[in-house]
Amino acid sequence: MKIGRIGSAVAQALILTAIGCGFAVAQTVTGPVDGQIGLQPAATEVAEDIVKFHTLLLWIITPITLFVLALLLYVVLRYNRAANPTPRKFTHNVAVEVVWTVVPVLILVFISLFSFPLLFKQEQIPPAQLTIKATGNAWRWDYSYPDQGVDFASLPLSEKDATSQNRPFRMAVDEPMYVPAGVNVRMLVTSNDVIHAFSVPSFGIKEDAMPGKVNETWFNVPKEGTYYGFCQELCGTYHGFMPIEVRVVSQAEFDRWITSKGGELAAATPAAAPAAPETAPAETPAPAGAPGR
Numbered sequence: 001m002k003i004g005r006i007g008s009a010v011a012q013a014l015i016l017t018a019i020g021c022g023f024a025v026a027q028t029v030t031g032p033v034d035g036q037i038g039l040q041p042a043a044t045e046v047a048e049d050i051v052k053f054h055t056l057l058l059w060i061i062t063p064i065t066l067f068v069l070a071l072l073l074y075v076v077l078r079y080n081r082a083a084n085p086t087p088r089k090f091t092h093n094v095a096v097e098v099v100w101t102v103v104p105v106l107i108l109v110f111i112s113l114f115s116f117p118l119l120f121k122q123e124q125i126p127p128a129q130l131t132i133k134a135t136g137n138a139w140r141w142d143y144s145y146p147d148q149g150v151d152f153a154s155l156p157l158s159e160k161d162a163t164s165q166n167r168p169f170r171m172a173v174d175e176p177m178y179v180p181a182g183v184n185v186r187m188l189v190t191s192n193d194v195i196h197a198f199s200v201p202s203f204g205i206k207e208d209a210m211p212g213k214v215n216e217t218w219f220n221v222p223k224e225g226t227y228y229g230f231c232q233e234l235c236g237t238y239h240g241f242m243p244i245e246v247r248v249v250s251q252a253e254f255d256r257w258i259t260s261k262g263g264e265l266a267a268a269t270p271a272a273a274p275a276a277p278e279t280a281p282a283e284t285p286a287p288a289g290a291p292g293r
């Protein structure tokens with residue numbers, strides 16, 4: 001029993017080490033590609049769940065669509081004027097009406113069993129080790145790392161620069177957003193002018209950037225690499241020219257990058273961050289004599 005447990009722990013450690021080495025070596029580039037039909041490869045757990053949910057919905061809607069098509073064809077062929085010259089005049093059928101109300105309700109309830117947990121996973125921001133604010137402008141993204149004191153604007157590369165650097169034109173930017181791999185990142189998203197949307201499809205995030213309001217989302221990318229996103233809210237003439245480039249790097253490389261930007265490291269290291277409390281902090285006790293609720 002004990003040996004078995006040790007064996008499985010060793011196996012787990014070996015697997016984790018292998019995965020860790022894989023992460024250190026792998027440098028993936030994830031973004032849209034020419035001729036792509038499906039979703040981009042998922043880079044986060046949330047994106048994986050979105051892809052699974054999308055596949056589930058496809059399995060549900062395909063038979064429904066075929067069934068409705070078959071019904072339509074049957075009606076067109078069986079009840080056209082030539083085949084059915086004197087139609088019957090009834091207008092109600094209780095049994096059919098109950099079925100076409102109850103069955104869709106059951107299907108929707110079944111779908112909600114999967115959609116609600118996914119929605120909660122996306123919307124409930126877990127304790128984060130890094131906070132980044134993205135601000136939309138017509139037409140570029142500004143990034144701010146408030147805990148590290150790093151702020152910069154991010155502009156798309158010119159065609160000449162992109163070609164000479166062998167990076168994708170209209171996706172690559174001069175100043176990418178850097179994040180460490182395997183870290184919960186809290187994204188604050190807002191706008192300086194019109195409504196934009198901060199979206200990285202492979203992370204499964206798309207958050208509206210509203211002037212005068214700060215929206216929140218989060219992601220955790222275990223695999224190092226370069227990931228591309230775009231503004232996904234039509235915001236004006238150059239809406240198509242405000243790409244998002246995220247570099248997911250090792251903690252050491254992230255620290256080097258923060259330093260090169262003149263930022264403070266202390267708050268950037270997850271190890272230095274206090275452990276997230278297991279439970280919500282106890283409510284502050286009401287002062288003596290305060291009226292009860």
Ligand SMILES: [Cu+2]
Nearest residue numbers: 231233235239
């Ligand atoms: Cu836009």
